[in-house]
Amino acid sequence: MRIVVLTGGIGGAKFLVGVRAHARAIGAEVTAVVNVGDDVRMHGLQICPDLDSVMYTLGGAHDPERGWGRVGETWVVKQELAAYGVEPSWFGLGDKDTATHLVRTQMLTAGYPLSQVTAALCERWKPGLTMLPATDDRLETHVVVDVEGERKAIHFQEWWVRYRGDLPTHRFVFVGADAAKPAPGVIDAIAGADVVLLAPSNPVVSIAPILAVEPIREAIATGRAPVVGVSPIIGTSPVRGMADKCLATLGVEVSAAGVGGLYAARRDNGLLDGWLVDTSDAGAEVPGVPTRAVPLWMSSEEATAHMVADALALAGVA
Amino acid sequence: MRIVVLTGGIGGAKFLVGVRAHARAIGAEVTAVVNVGDDVRMHGLQICPDLDSVMYTLGGAHDPERGWGRVGETWVVKQELAAYGVEPSWFGLGDKDTATHLVRTQMLTAGYPLSQVTAALCERWKPGLTMLPATDDRLETHVVVDVEGERKAIHFQEWWVRYRGDLPTHRFVFVGADAAKPAPGVIDAIAGADVVLLAPSNPVVSIAPILAVEPIREAIATGRAPVVGVSPIIGTSPVRGMADKCLATLGVEVSAAGVGGLYAARRDNGLLDGWLVDTSDAGAEVPGVPTRAVPLWMSSEEATAHMVADALALAGVA
Numbered sequence: 001m002r003i004v005v006l007t008g009g010i011g012g013a014k015f016l017v018g019v020r021a022h023a024r025a026i027g028a029e030v031t032a033v034v035n036v037g038d039d040v041r042m043h044g045l046q047i048c049p050d051l052d053s054v055m056y057t058l059g060g061a062h063d064p065e066r067g068w069g070r071v072g073e074t075w076v077v078k079q080e081l082a083a084y085g086v087e088p089s090w091f092g093l094g095d096k097d098t099a100t101h102l103v104r105t106q107m108l109t110a111g112y113p114l115s116q117v118t119a120a121l122c123e124r125w126k127p128g129l130t131m132l133p134a135t136d137d138r139l140e141t142h143v144v145v146d147v148e149g150e151r152k153a154i155h156f157q158e159w160w161v162r163y164r165g166d167l168p169t170h171r172f173v174f175v176g177a178d179a180a181k182p183a184p185g186v187i188d189a190i191a192g193a194d195v196v197l198l199a200p201s202n203p204v205v206s207i208a209p210i211l212a213v214e215p216i217r218e219a220i221a222t223g224r225a226p227v228v229g230v231s232p233i234i235g236t237s238p239v240r241g242m243a244d245k246c247l248a249t250l251g252v253e254v255s256a257a258g259v260g261g262l263y264a265a266r267r268d269n270g271l272l273d274g275w276l277v278d279t280s281d282a283g284a285e286v287p288g289v290p291t292r293a294v295p296l297w298m299s300s301e302e303a304t305a306h307m308v309a310d311a312l313a314l315a316g317v318a
Numbered sequence: 319m320r321i322v323v324l325t326g327g328i329g330g331a332k333f334l335v336g337v338r339a340h341a342r343a344i345g346a347e348v349t350a351v352v353n354v355g356d357d358v359r360m361h362g363l364q365i366c367p368d369l370d371s372v373m374y375t376l377g378g379a380h381d382p383e384r385g386w387g388r389v390g391e392t393w394v395v396k397q398e399l400a401a402y403g404v405e406p407s408w409f410g411l412g413d414k415d416t417a418t419h420l421v422r423t424q425m426l427t428a429g430y431p432l433s434q435v436t437a438a439l440c441e442r443w444k445p446g447l448t449m450l451p452a453t454d455d456r457l458e459t460h461v462v463v464d465v466e467g468e469r470k471a472i473h474f475q476e477w478w479v480r481y482r483g484d485l486p487t488h489r490f491v492f493v494g495a496d497a498a499k500p501a502p503g504v505i506d507a508i509a510g511a512d513v514v515l516l517a518p519s520n521p522v523v524s525i526a527p528i529l530a531v532e533p534i535r536e537a538i539a540t541g542r543a544p545v546v547g548v549s550p551i552i553g554t555s556p557v558r559g560m561a562d563k564c565l566a567t568l569g570v571e572v573s574a575a576g577v578g579g580l581y582a583a584r585r586d587n588g589l590l591d592g593w594l595v596d597t598s599d600a601g602a603e604v605p606g607v608p609t610r611a612v613p614l615w616m617s618s619e620e621a622t623a624h625m626v627a628d629a630l631a632l633a634g635v636a
Contacts, residue, residue: 044362044424074394080417084442086424095413099398106362106404124402 001028001317004189004225007199008035008206009050010067011232011240011298013057015199018304020058020128025305026318030129031189033216035201036114037141037174037209040157042091043081045101046108049157050206051118051133052100059125067240070096090162115183132189134210137180141209144170156205165245172205172249177212182219190219195315197308198229198271200239200296203259204246211271221271226315228274229263230307231256234296235280260286274314276307290314319346319635322511322543326353326524327368328385329550329558329616330517331375336622337515338376338446340630343623348447349507351534353519354432355459355492355527358475360409361399363419364426367475368524369436369451370418377443385558388414408480433501450507452528455498459527462488474523483563490523490567495530500537508537513633515626516547516589518557518614521577522564529589539589544633546592547581548625549574552614553598578604592632594625608632 005012005019016032023030038049049068056062056070063071073094082089093101100121107117113136122131141156146168153173159165190196201207211217220227232243233256244254252258256277264270265288272289282293292314298304312318323330323337334350341348356367367386374380374388381389391412400407411419418439425435431454440449459474464486471491477483508514519525529535538545550561551574562572570576574595582588583606590607600611610632616622630636 043420044427045420074392074413076392076413077395077417077420080414081420084417084421084439086421095392095394095416096398098413098416099395099402102361102363102395102399103402103404109362121402 001026001195002189002193003028003030003195003197003312004193005030005032005197005199006207006210007032007050007054008201009038009053010057012050012199012201012206013054013062014298015201015230015304015307016054016058016129017301018298018306018308019197021301021305022308022312023129031185031193032129032131033134033186033189033210034131035206035209036133036135036139037205038156039140040155042088043086043093044105045093045098046105047101048104048114048133051131052097054131055118055122055125055127058127058129061125068092069094073097088158088162091157092161113183115185130185130189132185133183134186134216135180135213136183138176139180139209139213140175141205142173142175144173160242165242169245169249172208172246174209174212177209180213182213182216186216187219190216190223190225193223193225195312195317196220196223196225196227197311198227198263200230200232202232202238202241202243202246203262204243204250217271221266221269226273226317227266227271228276228311228315229260229272230311231259231275231277231281231284231296233259234278239296239298255284256281257284257286260284260289260291265289274311276311276314319344319513320507320511321346321348321513321515321630322507323348323350323515323517324525324528325350325368325372325517326519327356327371328375330368330519330524331372331380332616333517333519333548333622333625334372334376334447335619336616336624336626339619339623340626341447344636349503349511350447350449351452351504351507351528352449353524353527354451354453354457355523356474357458358473360406361404361411362423363411363416364423365419366422366432366451369449370415372449373436373440373443373445376445376447379443386410387412391415406476406480409475410479431501433503448503448507450503451501452504452534453498453531454501456494457498457527457531458493459523460491460493462491464488478560483560487563487567490526490564492527492530495527498531500531500534504534505537508534508541508543511541511543513630513635514538514541514543514545515629516545516581518548518550520550520556520559520561520564521580522561522568535589539584539587544591544635545584545589546594546629546633547578547590548629549577549593549595549599549602549614551577552596557614557616573602574599575602575604578602578607578609583607592629594629594632
C-alpha cells in the first residue's frame with residue numbers, strides 16, 4: 001500500500017503522525033507532499049515553516065504547547081536582531097530553528113535543490129516517511145490586502161504572523177506557481193499511489209498552493225488513486241489556524257460542506273472521491289462526493305490513526 | 319589631535335579602550351583601522367572576529383573572562399549545527415554573535431560594503447571612535463602547514479582555533495591583499511593623522527595583513543604623522559594570543575626587539591619613529607628607532623590610557 005498525503009504545517013503534521021502510525025500497522029509506505037507557499041527569506045535565511053513543522057513533529061522535537069517550532073526553544077538570536085533594530089521583528093525566529101535555517105540556506109546557496117536539502121535535514125529527524133516539498137522552485141503565497149488605506153500584496157507570513165489575518169483581505173496569489181515544476185519524486189509518488197489523502201490543513205493557503213503547481217493537480221485529478229479529503233473544519237471553526245479567515249476571503253462557507261465543495265467532486269473537474277467530516281457534521285453534503293462522518297479531533301496518535309483508517313476505508317483501499 | 323590606530327582583535331581592543339580614555343581626556347579623535355585577515359565565511363555567515371572583538375569590547379558587551387565574543391553568550395545554534403553534523407564544528411559560534419553575523423551577511427548580500435556594514439552595526443555599540451575595516455575587499459590570512467604529512471593552505475581561523483597553531487607551519491599568505499583597496503576613509507584618516515599607533519596586536523597576523531594593503535603601508539610610511547608601535551611581547555611571551563608561534567614561523571625572535579625589528583625604522587624603509595617596550599625590556603634596541611620602556615601590562619583602563627600617553631609623548635605629539 002502506498003499513501004500520498006498533501007499537507008501543510010502544524011495541523012497536517014499532526015495528521016501525518018496518525019498516517020505514519022496506521023501505515024506502520026498495515027505495512028504501508030507514505031509520501032508527504034508539503035506546502036512551500038509559506039516559505040520566506042528573512043534575515044538572509046530561507047525559512048520553510050511547513051516543512052519544518054512536519055519534520056520537527058514527526059521527529060518528536062516540536063513544541064506541542066506552542067504548536068510550531070522546537071520544544072525547549074530559546075530566543076537569543078531574535079532578541080539580538082531586535083536590539084540591532086533590523087526588521088522584521090514580528091517573526092518567531094528561535095535559536096534552534098536558526099540552525100536549521102542556516103544549514104538549509106547554505107545548502108541552497110551551494111546549489112542543492114530544496115528537495116535534497118529536505119532529505120539531508122531529515123537524516124537527523126528520521127520522520128519515518130518520505131517528505132517532499134511540492135516544488136523546488138520559488139512558490140510563495142502573497143496576500144492582497146489593504147494596509148492603512150493602501151492596497152498592496154504582502155507575504156503570507158506577514159499577513160498571518162504580523163497581522164493575524166486582521167486586514168481587509170482580497171485574495172491570495174501563489175507567486176511563481178505558473179512556472180513551478182513538481183519536485184523530483186512528487187509525480188512518481190502520485191502515479192504510484194494507492195490512495196491520495198488531503199490532510200485537514202488550511203485548504204486556501206496550505207493545500208491550494210500545492211495544487212497550484214498544475215502538473216501536481218493534473219496527476220492527482222487524472223490519476224488512478226482515489227482521493228479522500230479530511231475536513232479541516234468542524235462545525236463552523238477550523239480544527240486549528242485561521243482557515244475561517246482564508247475561506248471568508250474566497251467567499252466560501254466555513255463548514256465541512258464548504259471546504260468539500262471547494263475541492264469538489266472528481267466528476268465536476270475537482271479532486272474528491274470521498275470526504276471525511278466530523279460526526280458533528282454528519283449531514284454535510286458535497287455534490288457527487290461520498291461523505292463519511294467520524295470523529296475528527298486529533299486528540300491522540302491513536303485517534304488520528306483511526307481517522308486515517310476511516311479515510312482509507314472511504315477510499316475503498318482498506 | 320587625530321590619532322589613527324592599526325589594530326587586531328582582543329589585545330588591540332583592550333588597547334583601544336585606553337586610547338579612547340586618553341583621547342577623551344585630551345579631546346582627540348580616534349580612528350581604528352581594523353584587521354580583516356581573520357574574516358571567514360562559515361555556515362553561510364560572514365564572520366569578522368577582529369571587528370567584532372573591537373566593537374563588543376568598546377561597546378562594553380565583550381566577555382572579559384573568555385576574552386572573545388559576547389558576555390552572557392549562549393551556544394544553542396552551535397549545538398544544533400553539530401547535531402546536524404555540519405562542519406566546521408570547532409568554531410565558537412555564539413547565539414548573540416550569530417545575530418551580528420546575520421545582520422552583517424544580509425547587508426553584504428544586499429551590496430553594502432563592509433565599512434558601511436560596520437558603521438551600521440556600530441550604531442548599536444557606539445564604540446566612541448571611528449572603526450574602519452582595513453579594506454572592503456576580500457583579504458584572508460591563510461596558513462601553509464603540514465597536516466598529516468600533506469602540505470596545504472588552511473584558513474587562519476582553522477590554524478588558530480582548530481589546531482591552536484600546533485602544526486608544522488611554513489608561512490602566512492594574505493589572500494587578496496594584492497588587489498585589495500583601502501576601505502573608504504582609511505587613507506584620509508592616515509593623511510590627516512597627528513600620530514599613527516600600532517596596537518600591541520599580533521604583528522604577523524593582525525598588523526601585517528593591514529599593511530599588506532600596499533596603499534595603507536605607503537600612506538603610513540610616507541605620511542607626515544609619526545608612527546609609534548607598542549610591543550606585543552613582554553620578555554619572551556606575547557601579552558596574549560599566539561604571537562610567539564607566528565613569529566617563530568617567520569624566524570623572528572620572540573622579544574620586544576624582535577618585533578620592533580620586524581616593523582623596522584622608517585629610515586630603513588620600515589614604519590617606526592618610536593617603539594614602546596615594557597619596563598622589563600628596557601634594554602631592547604631597534605636600530606634607528608627611539609625606544610622607551612614603560613609598564614605595558616594593560617591591567618586597567620587607566621594603566622592602558624597611561625601607555626597611550628607614553629606613546630604620544632614618544633611620538634612627540636603630547
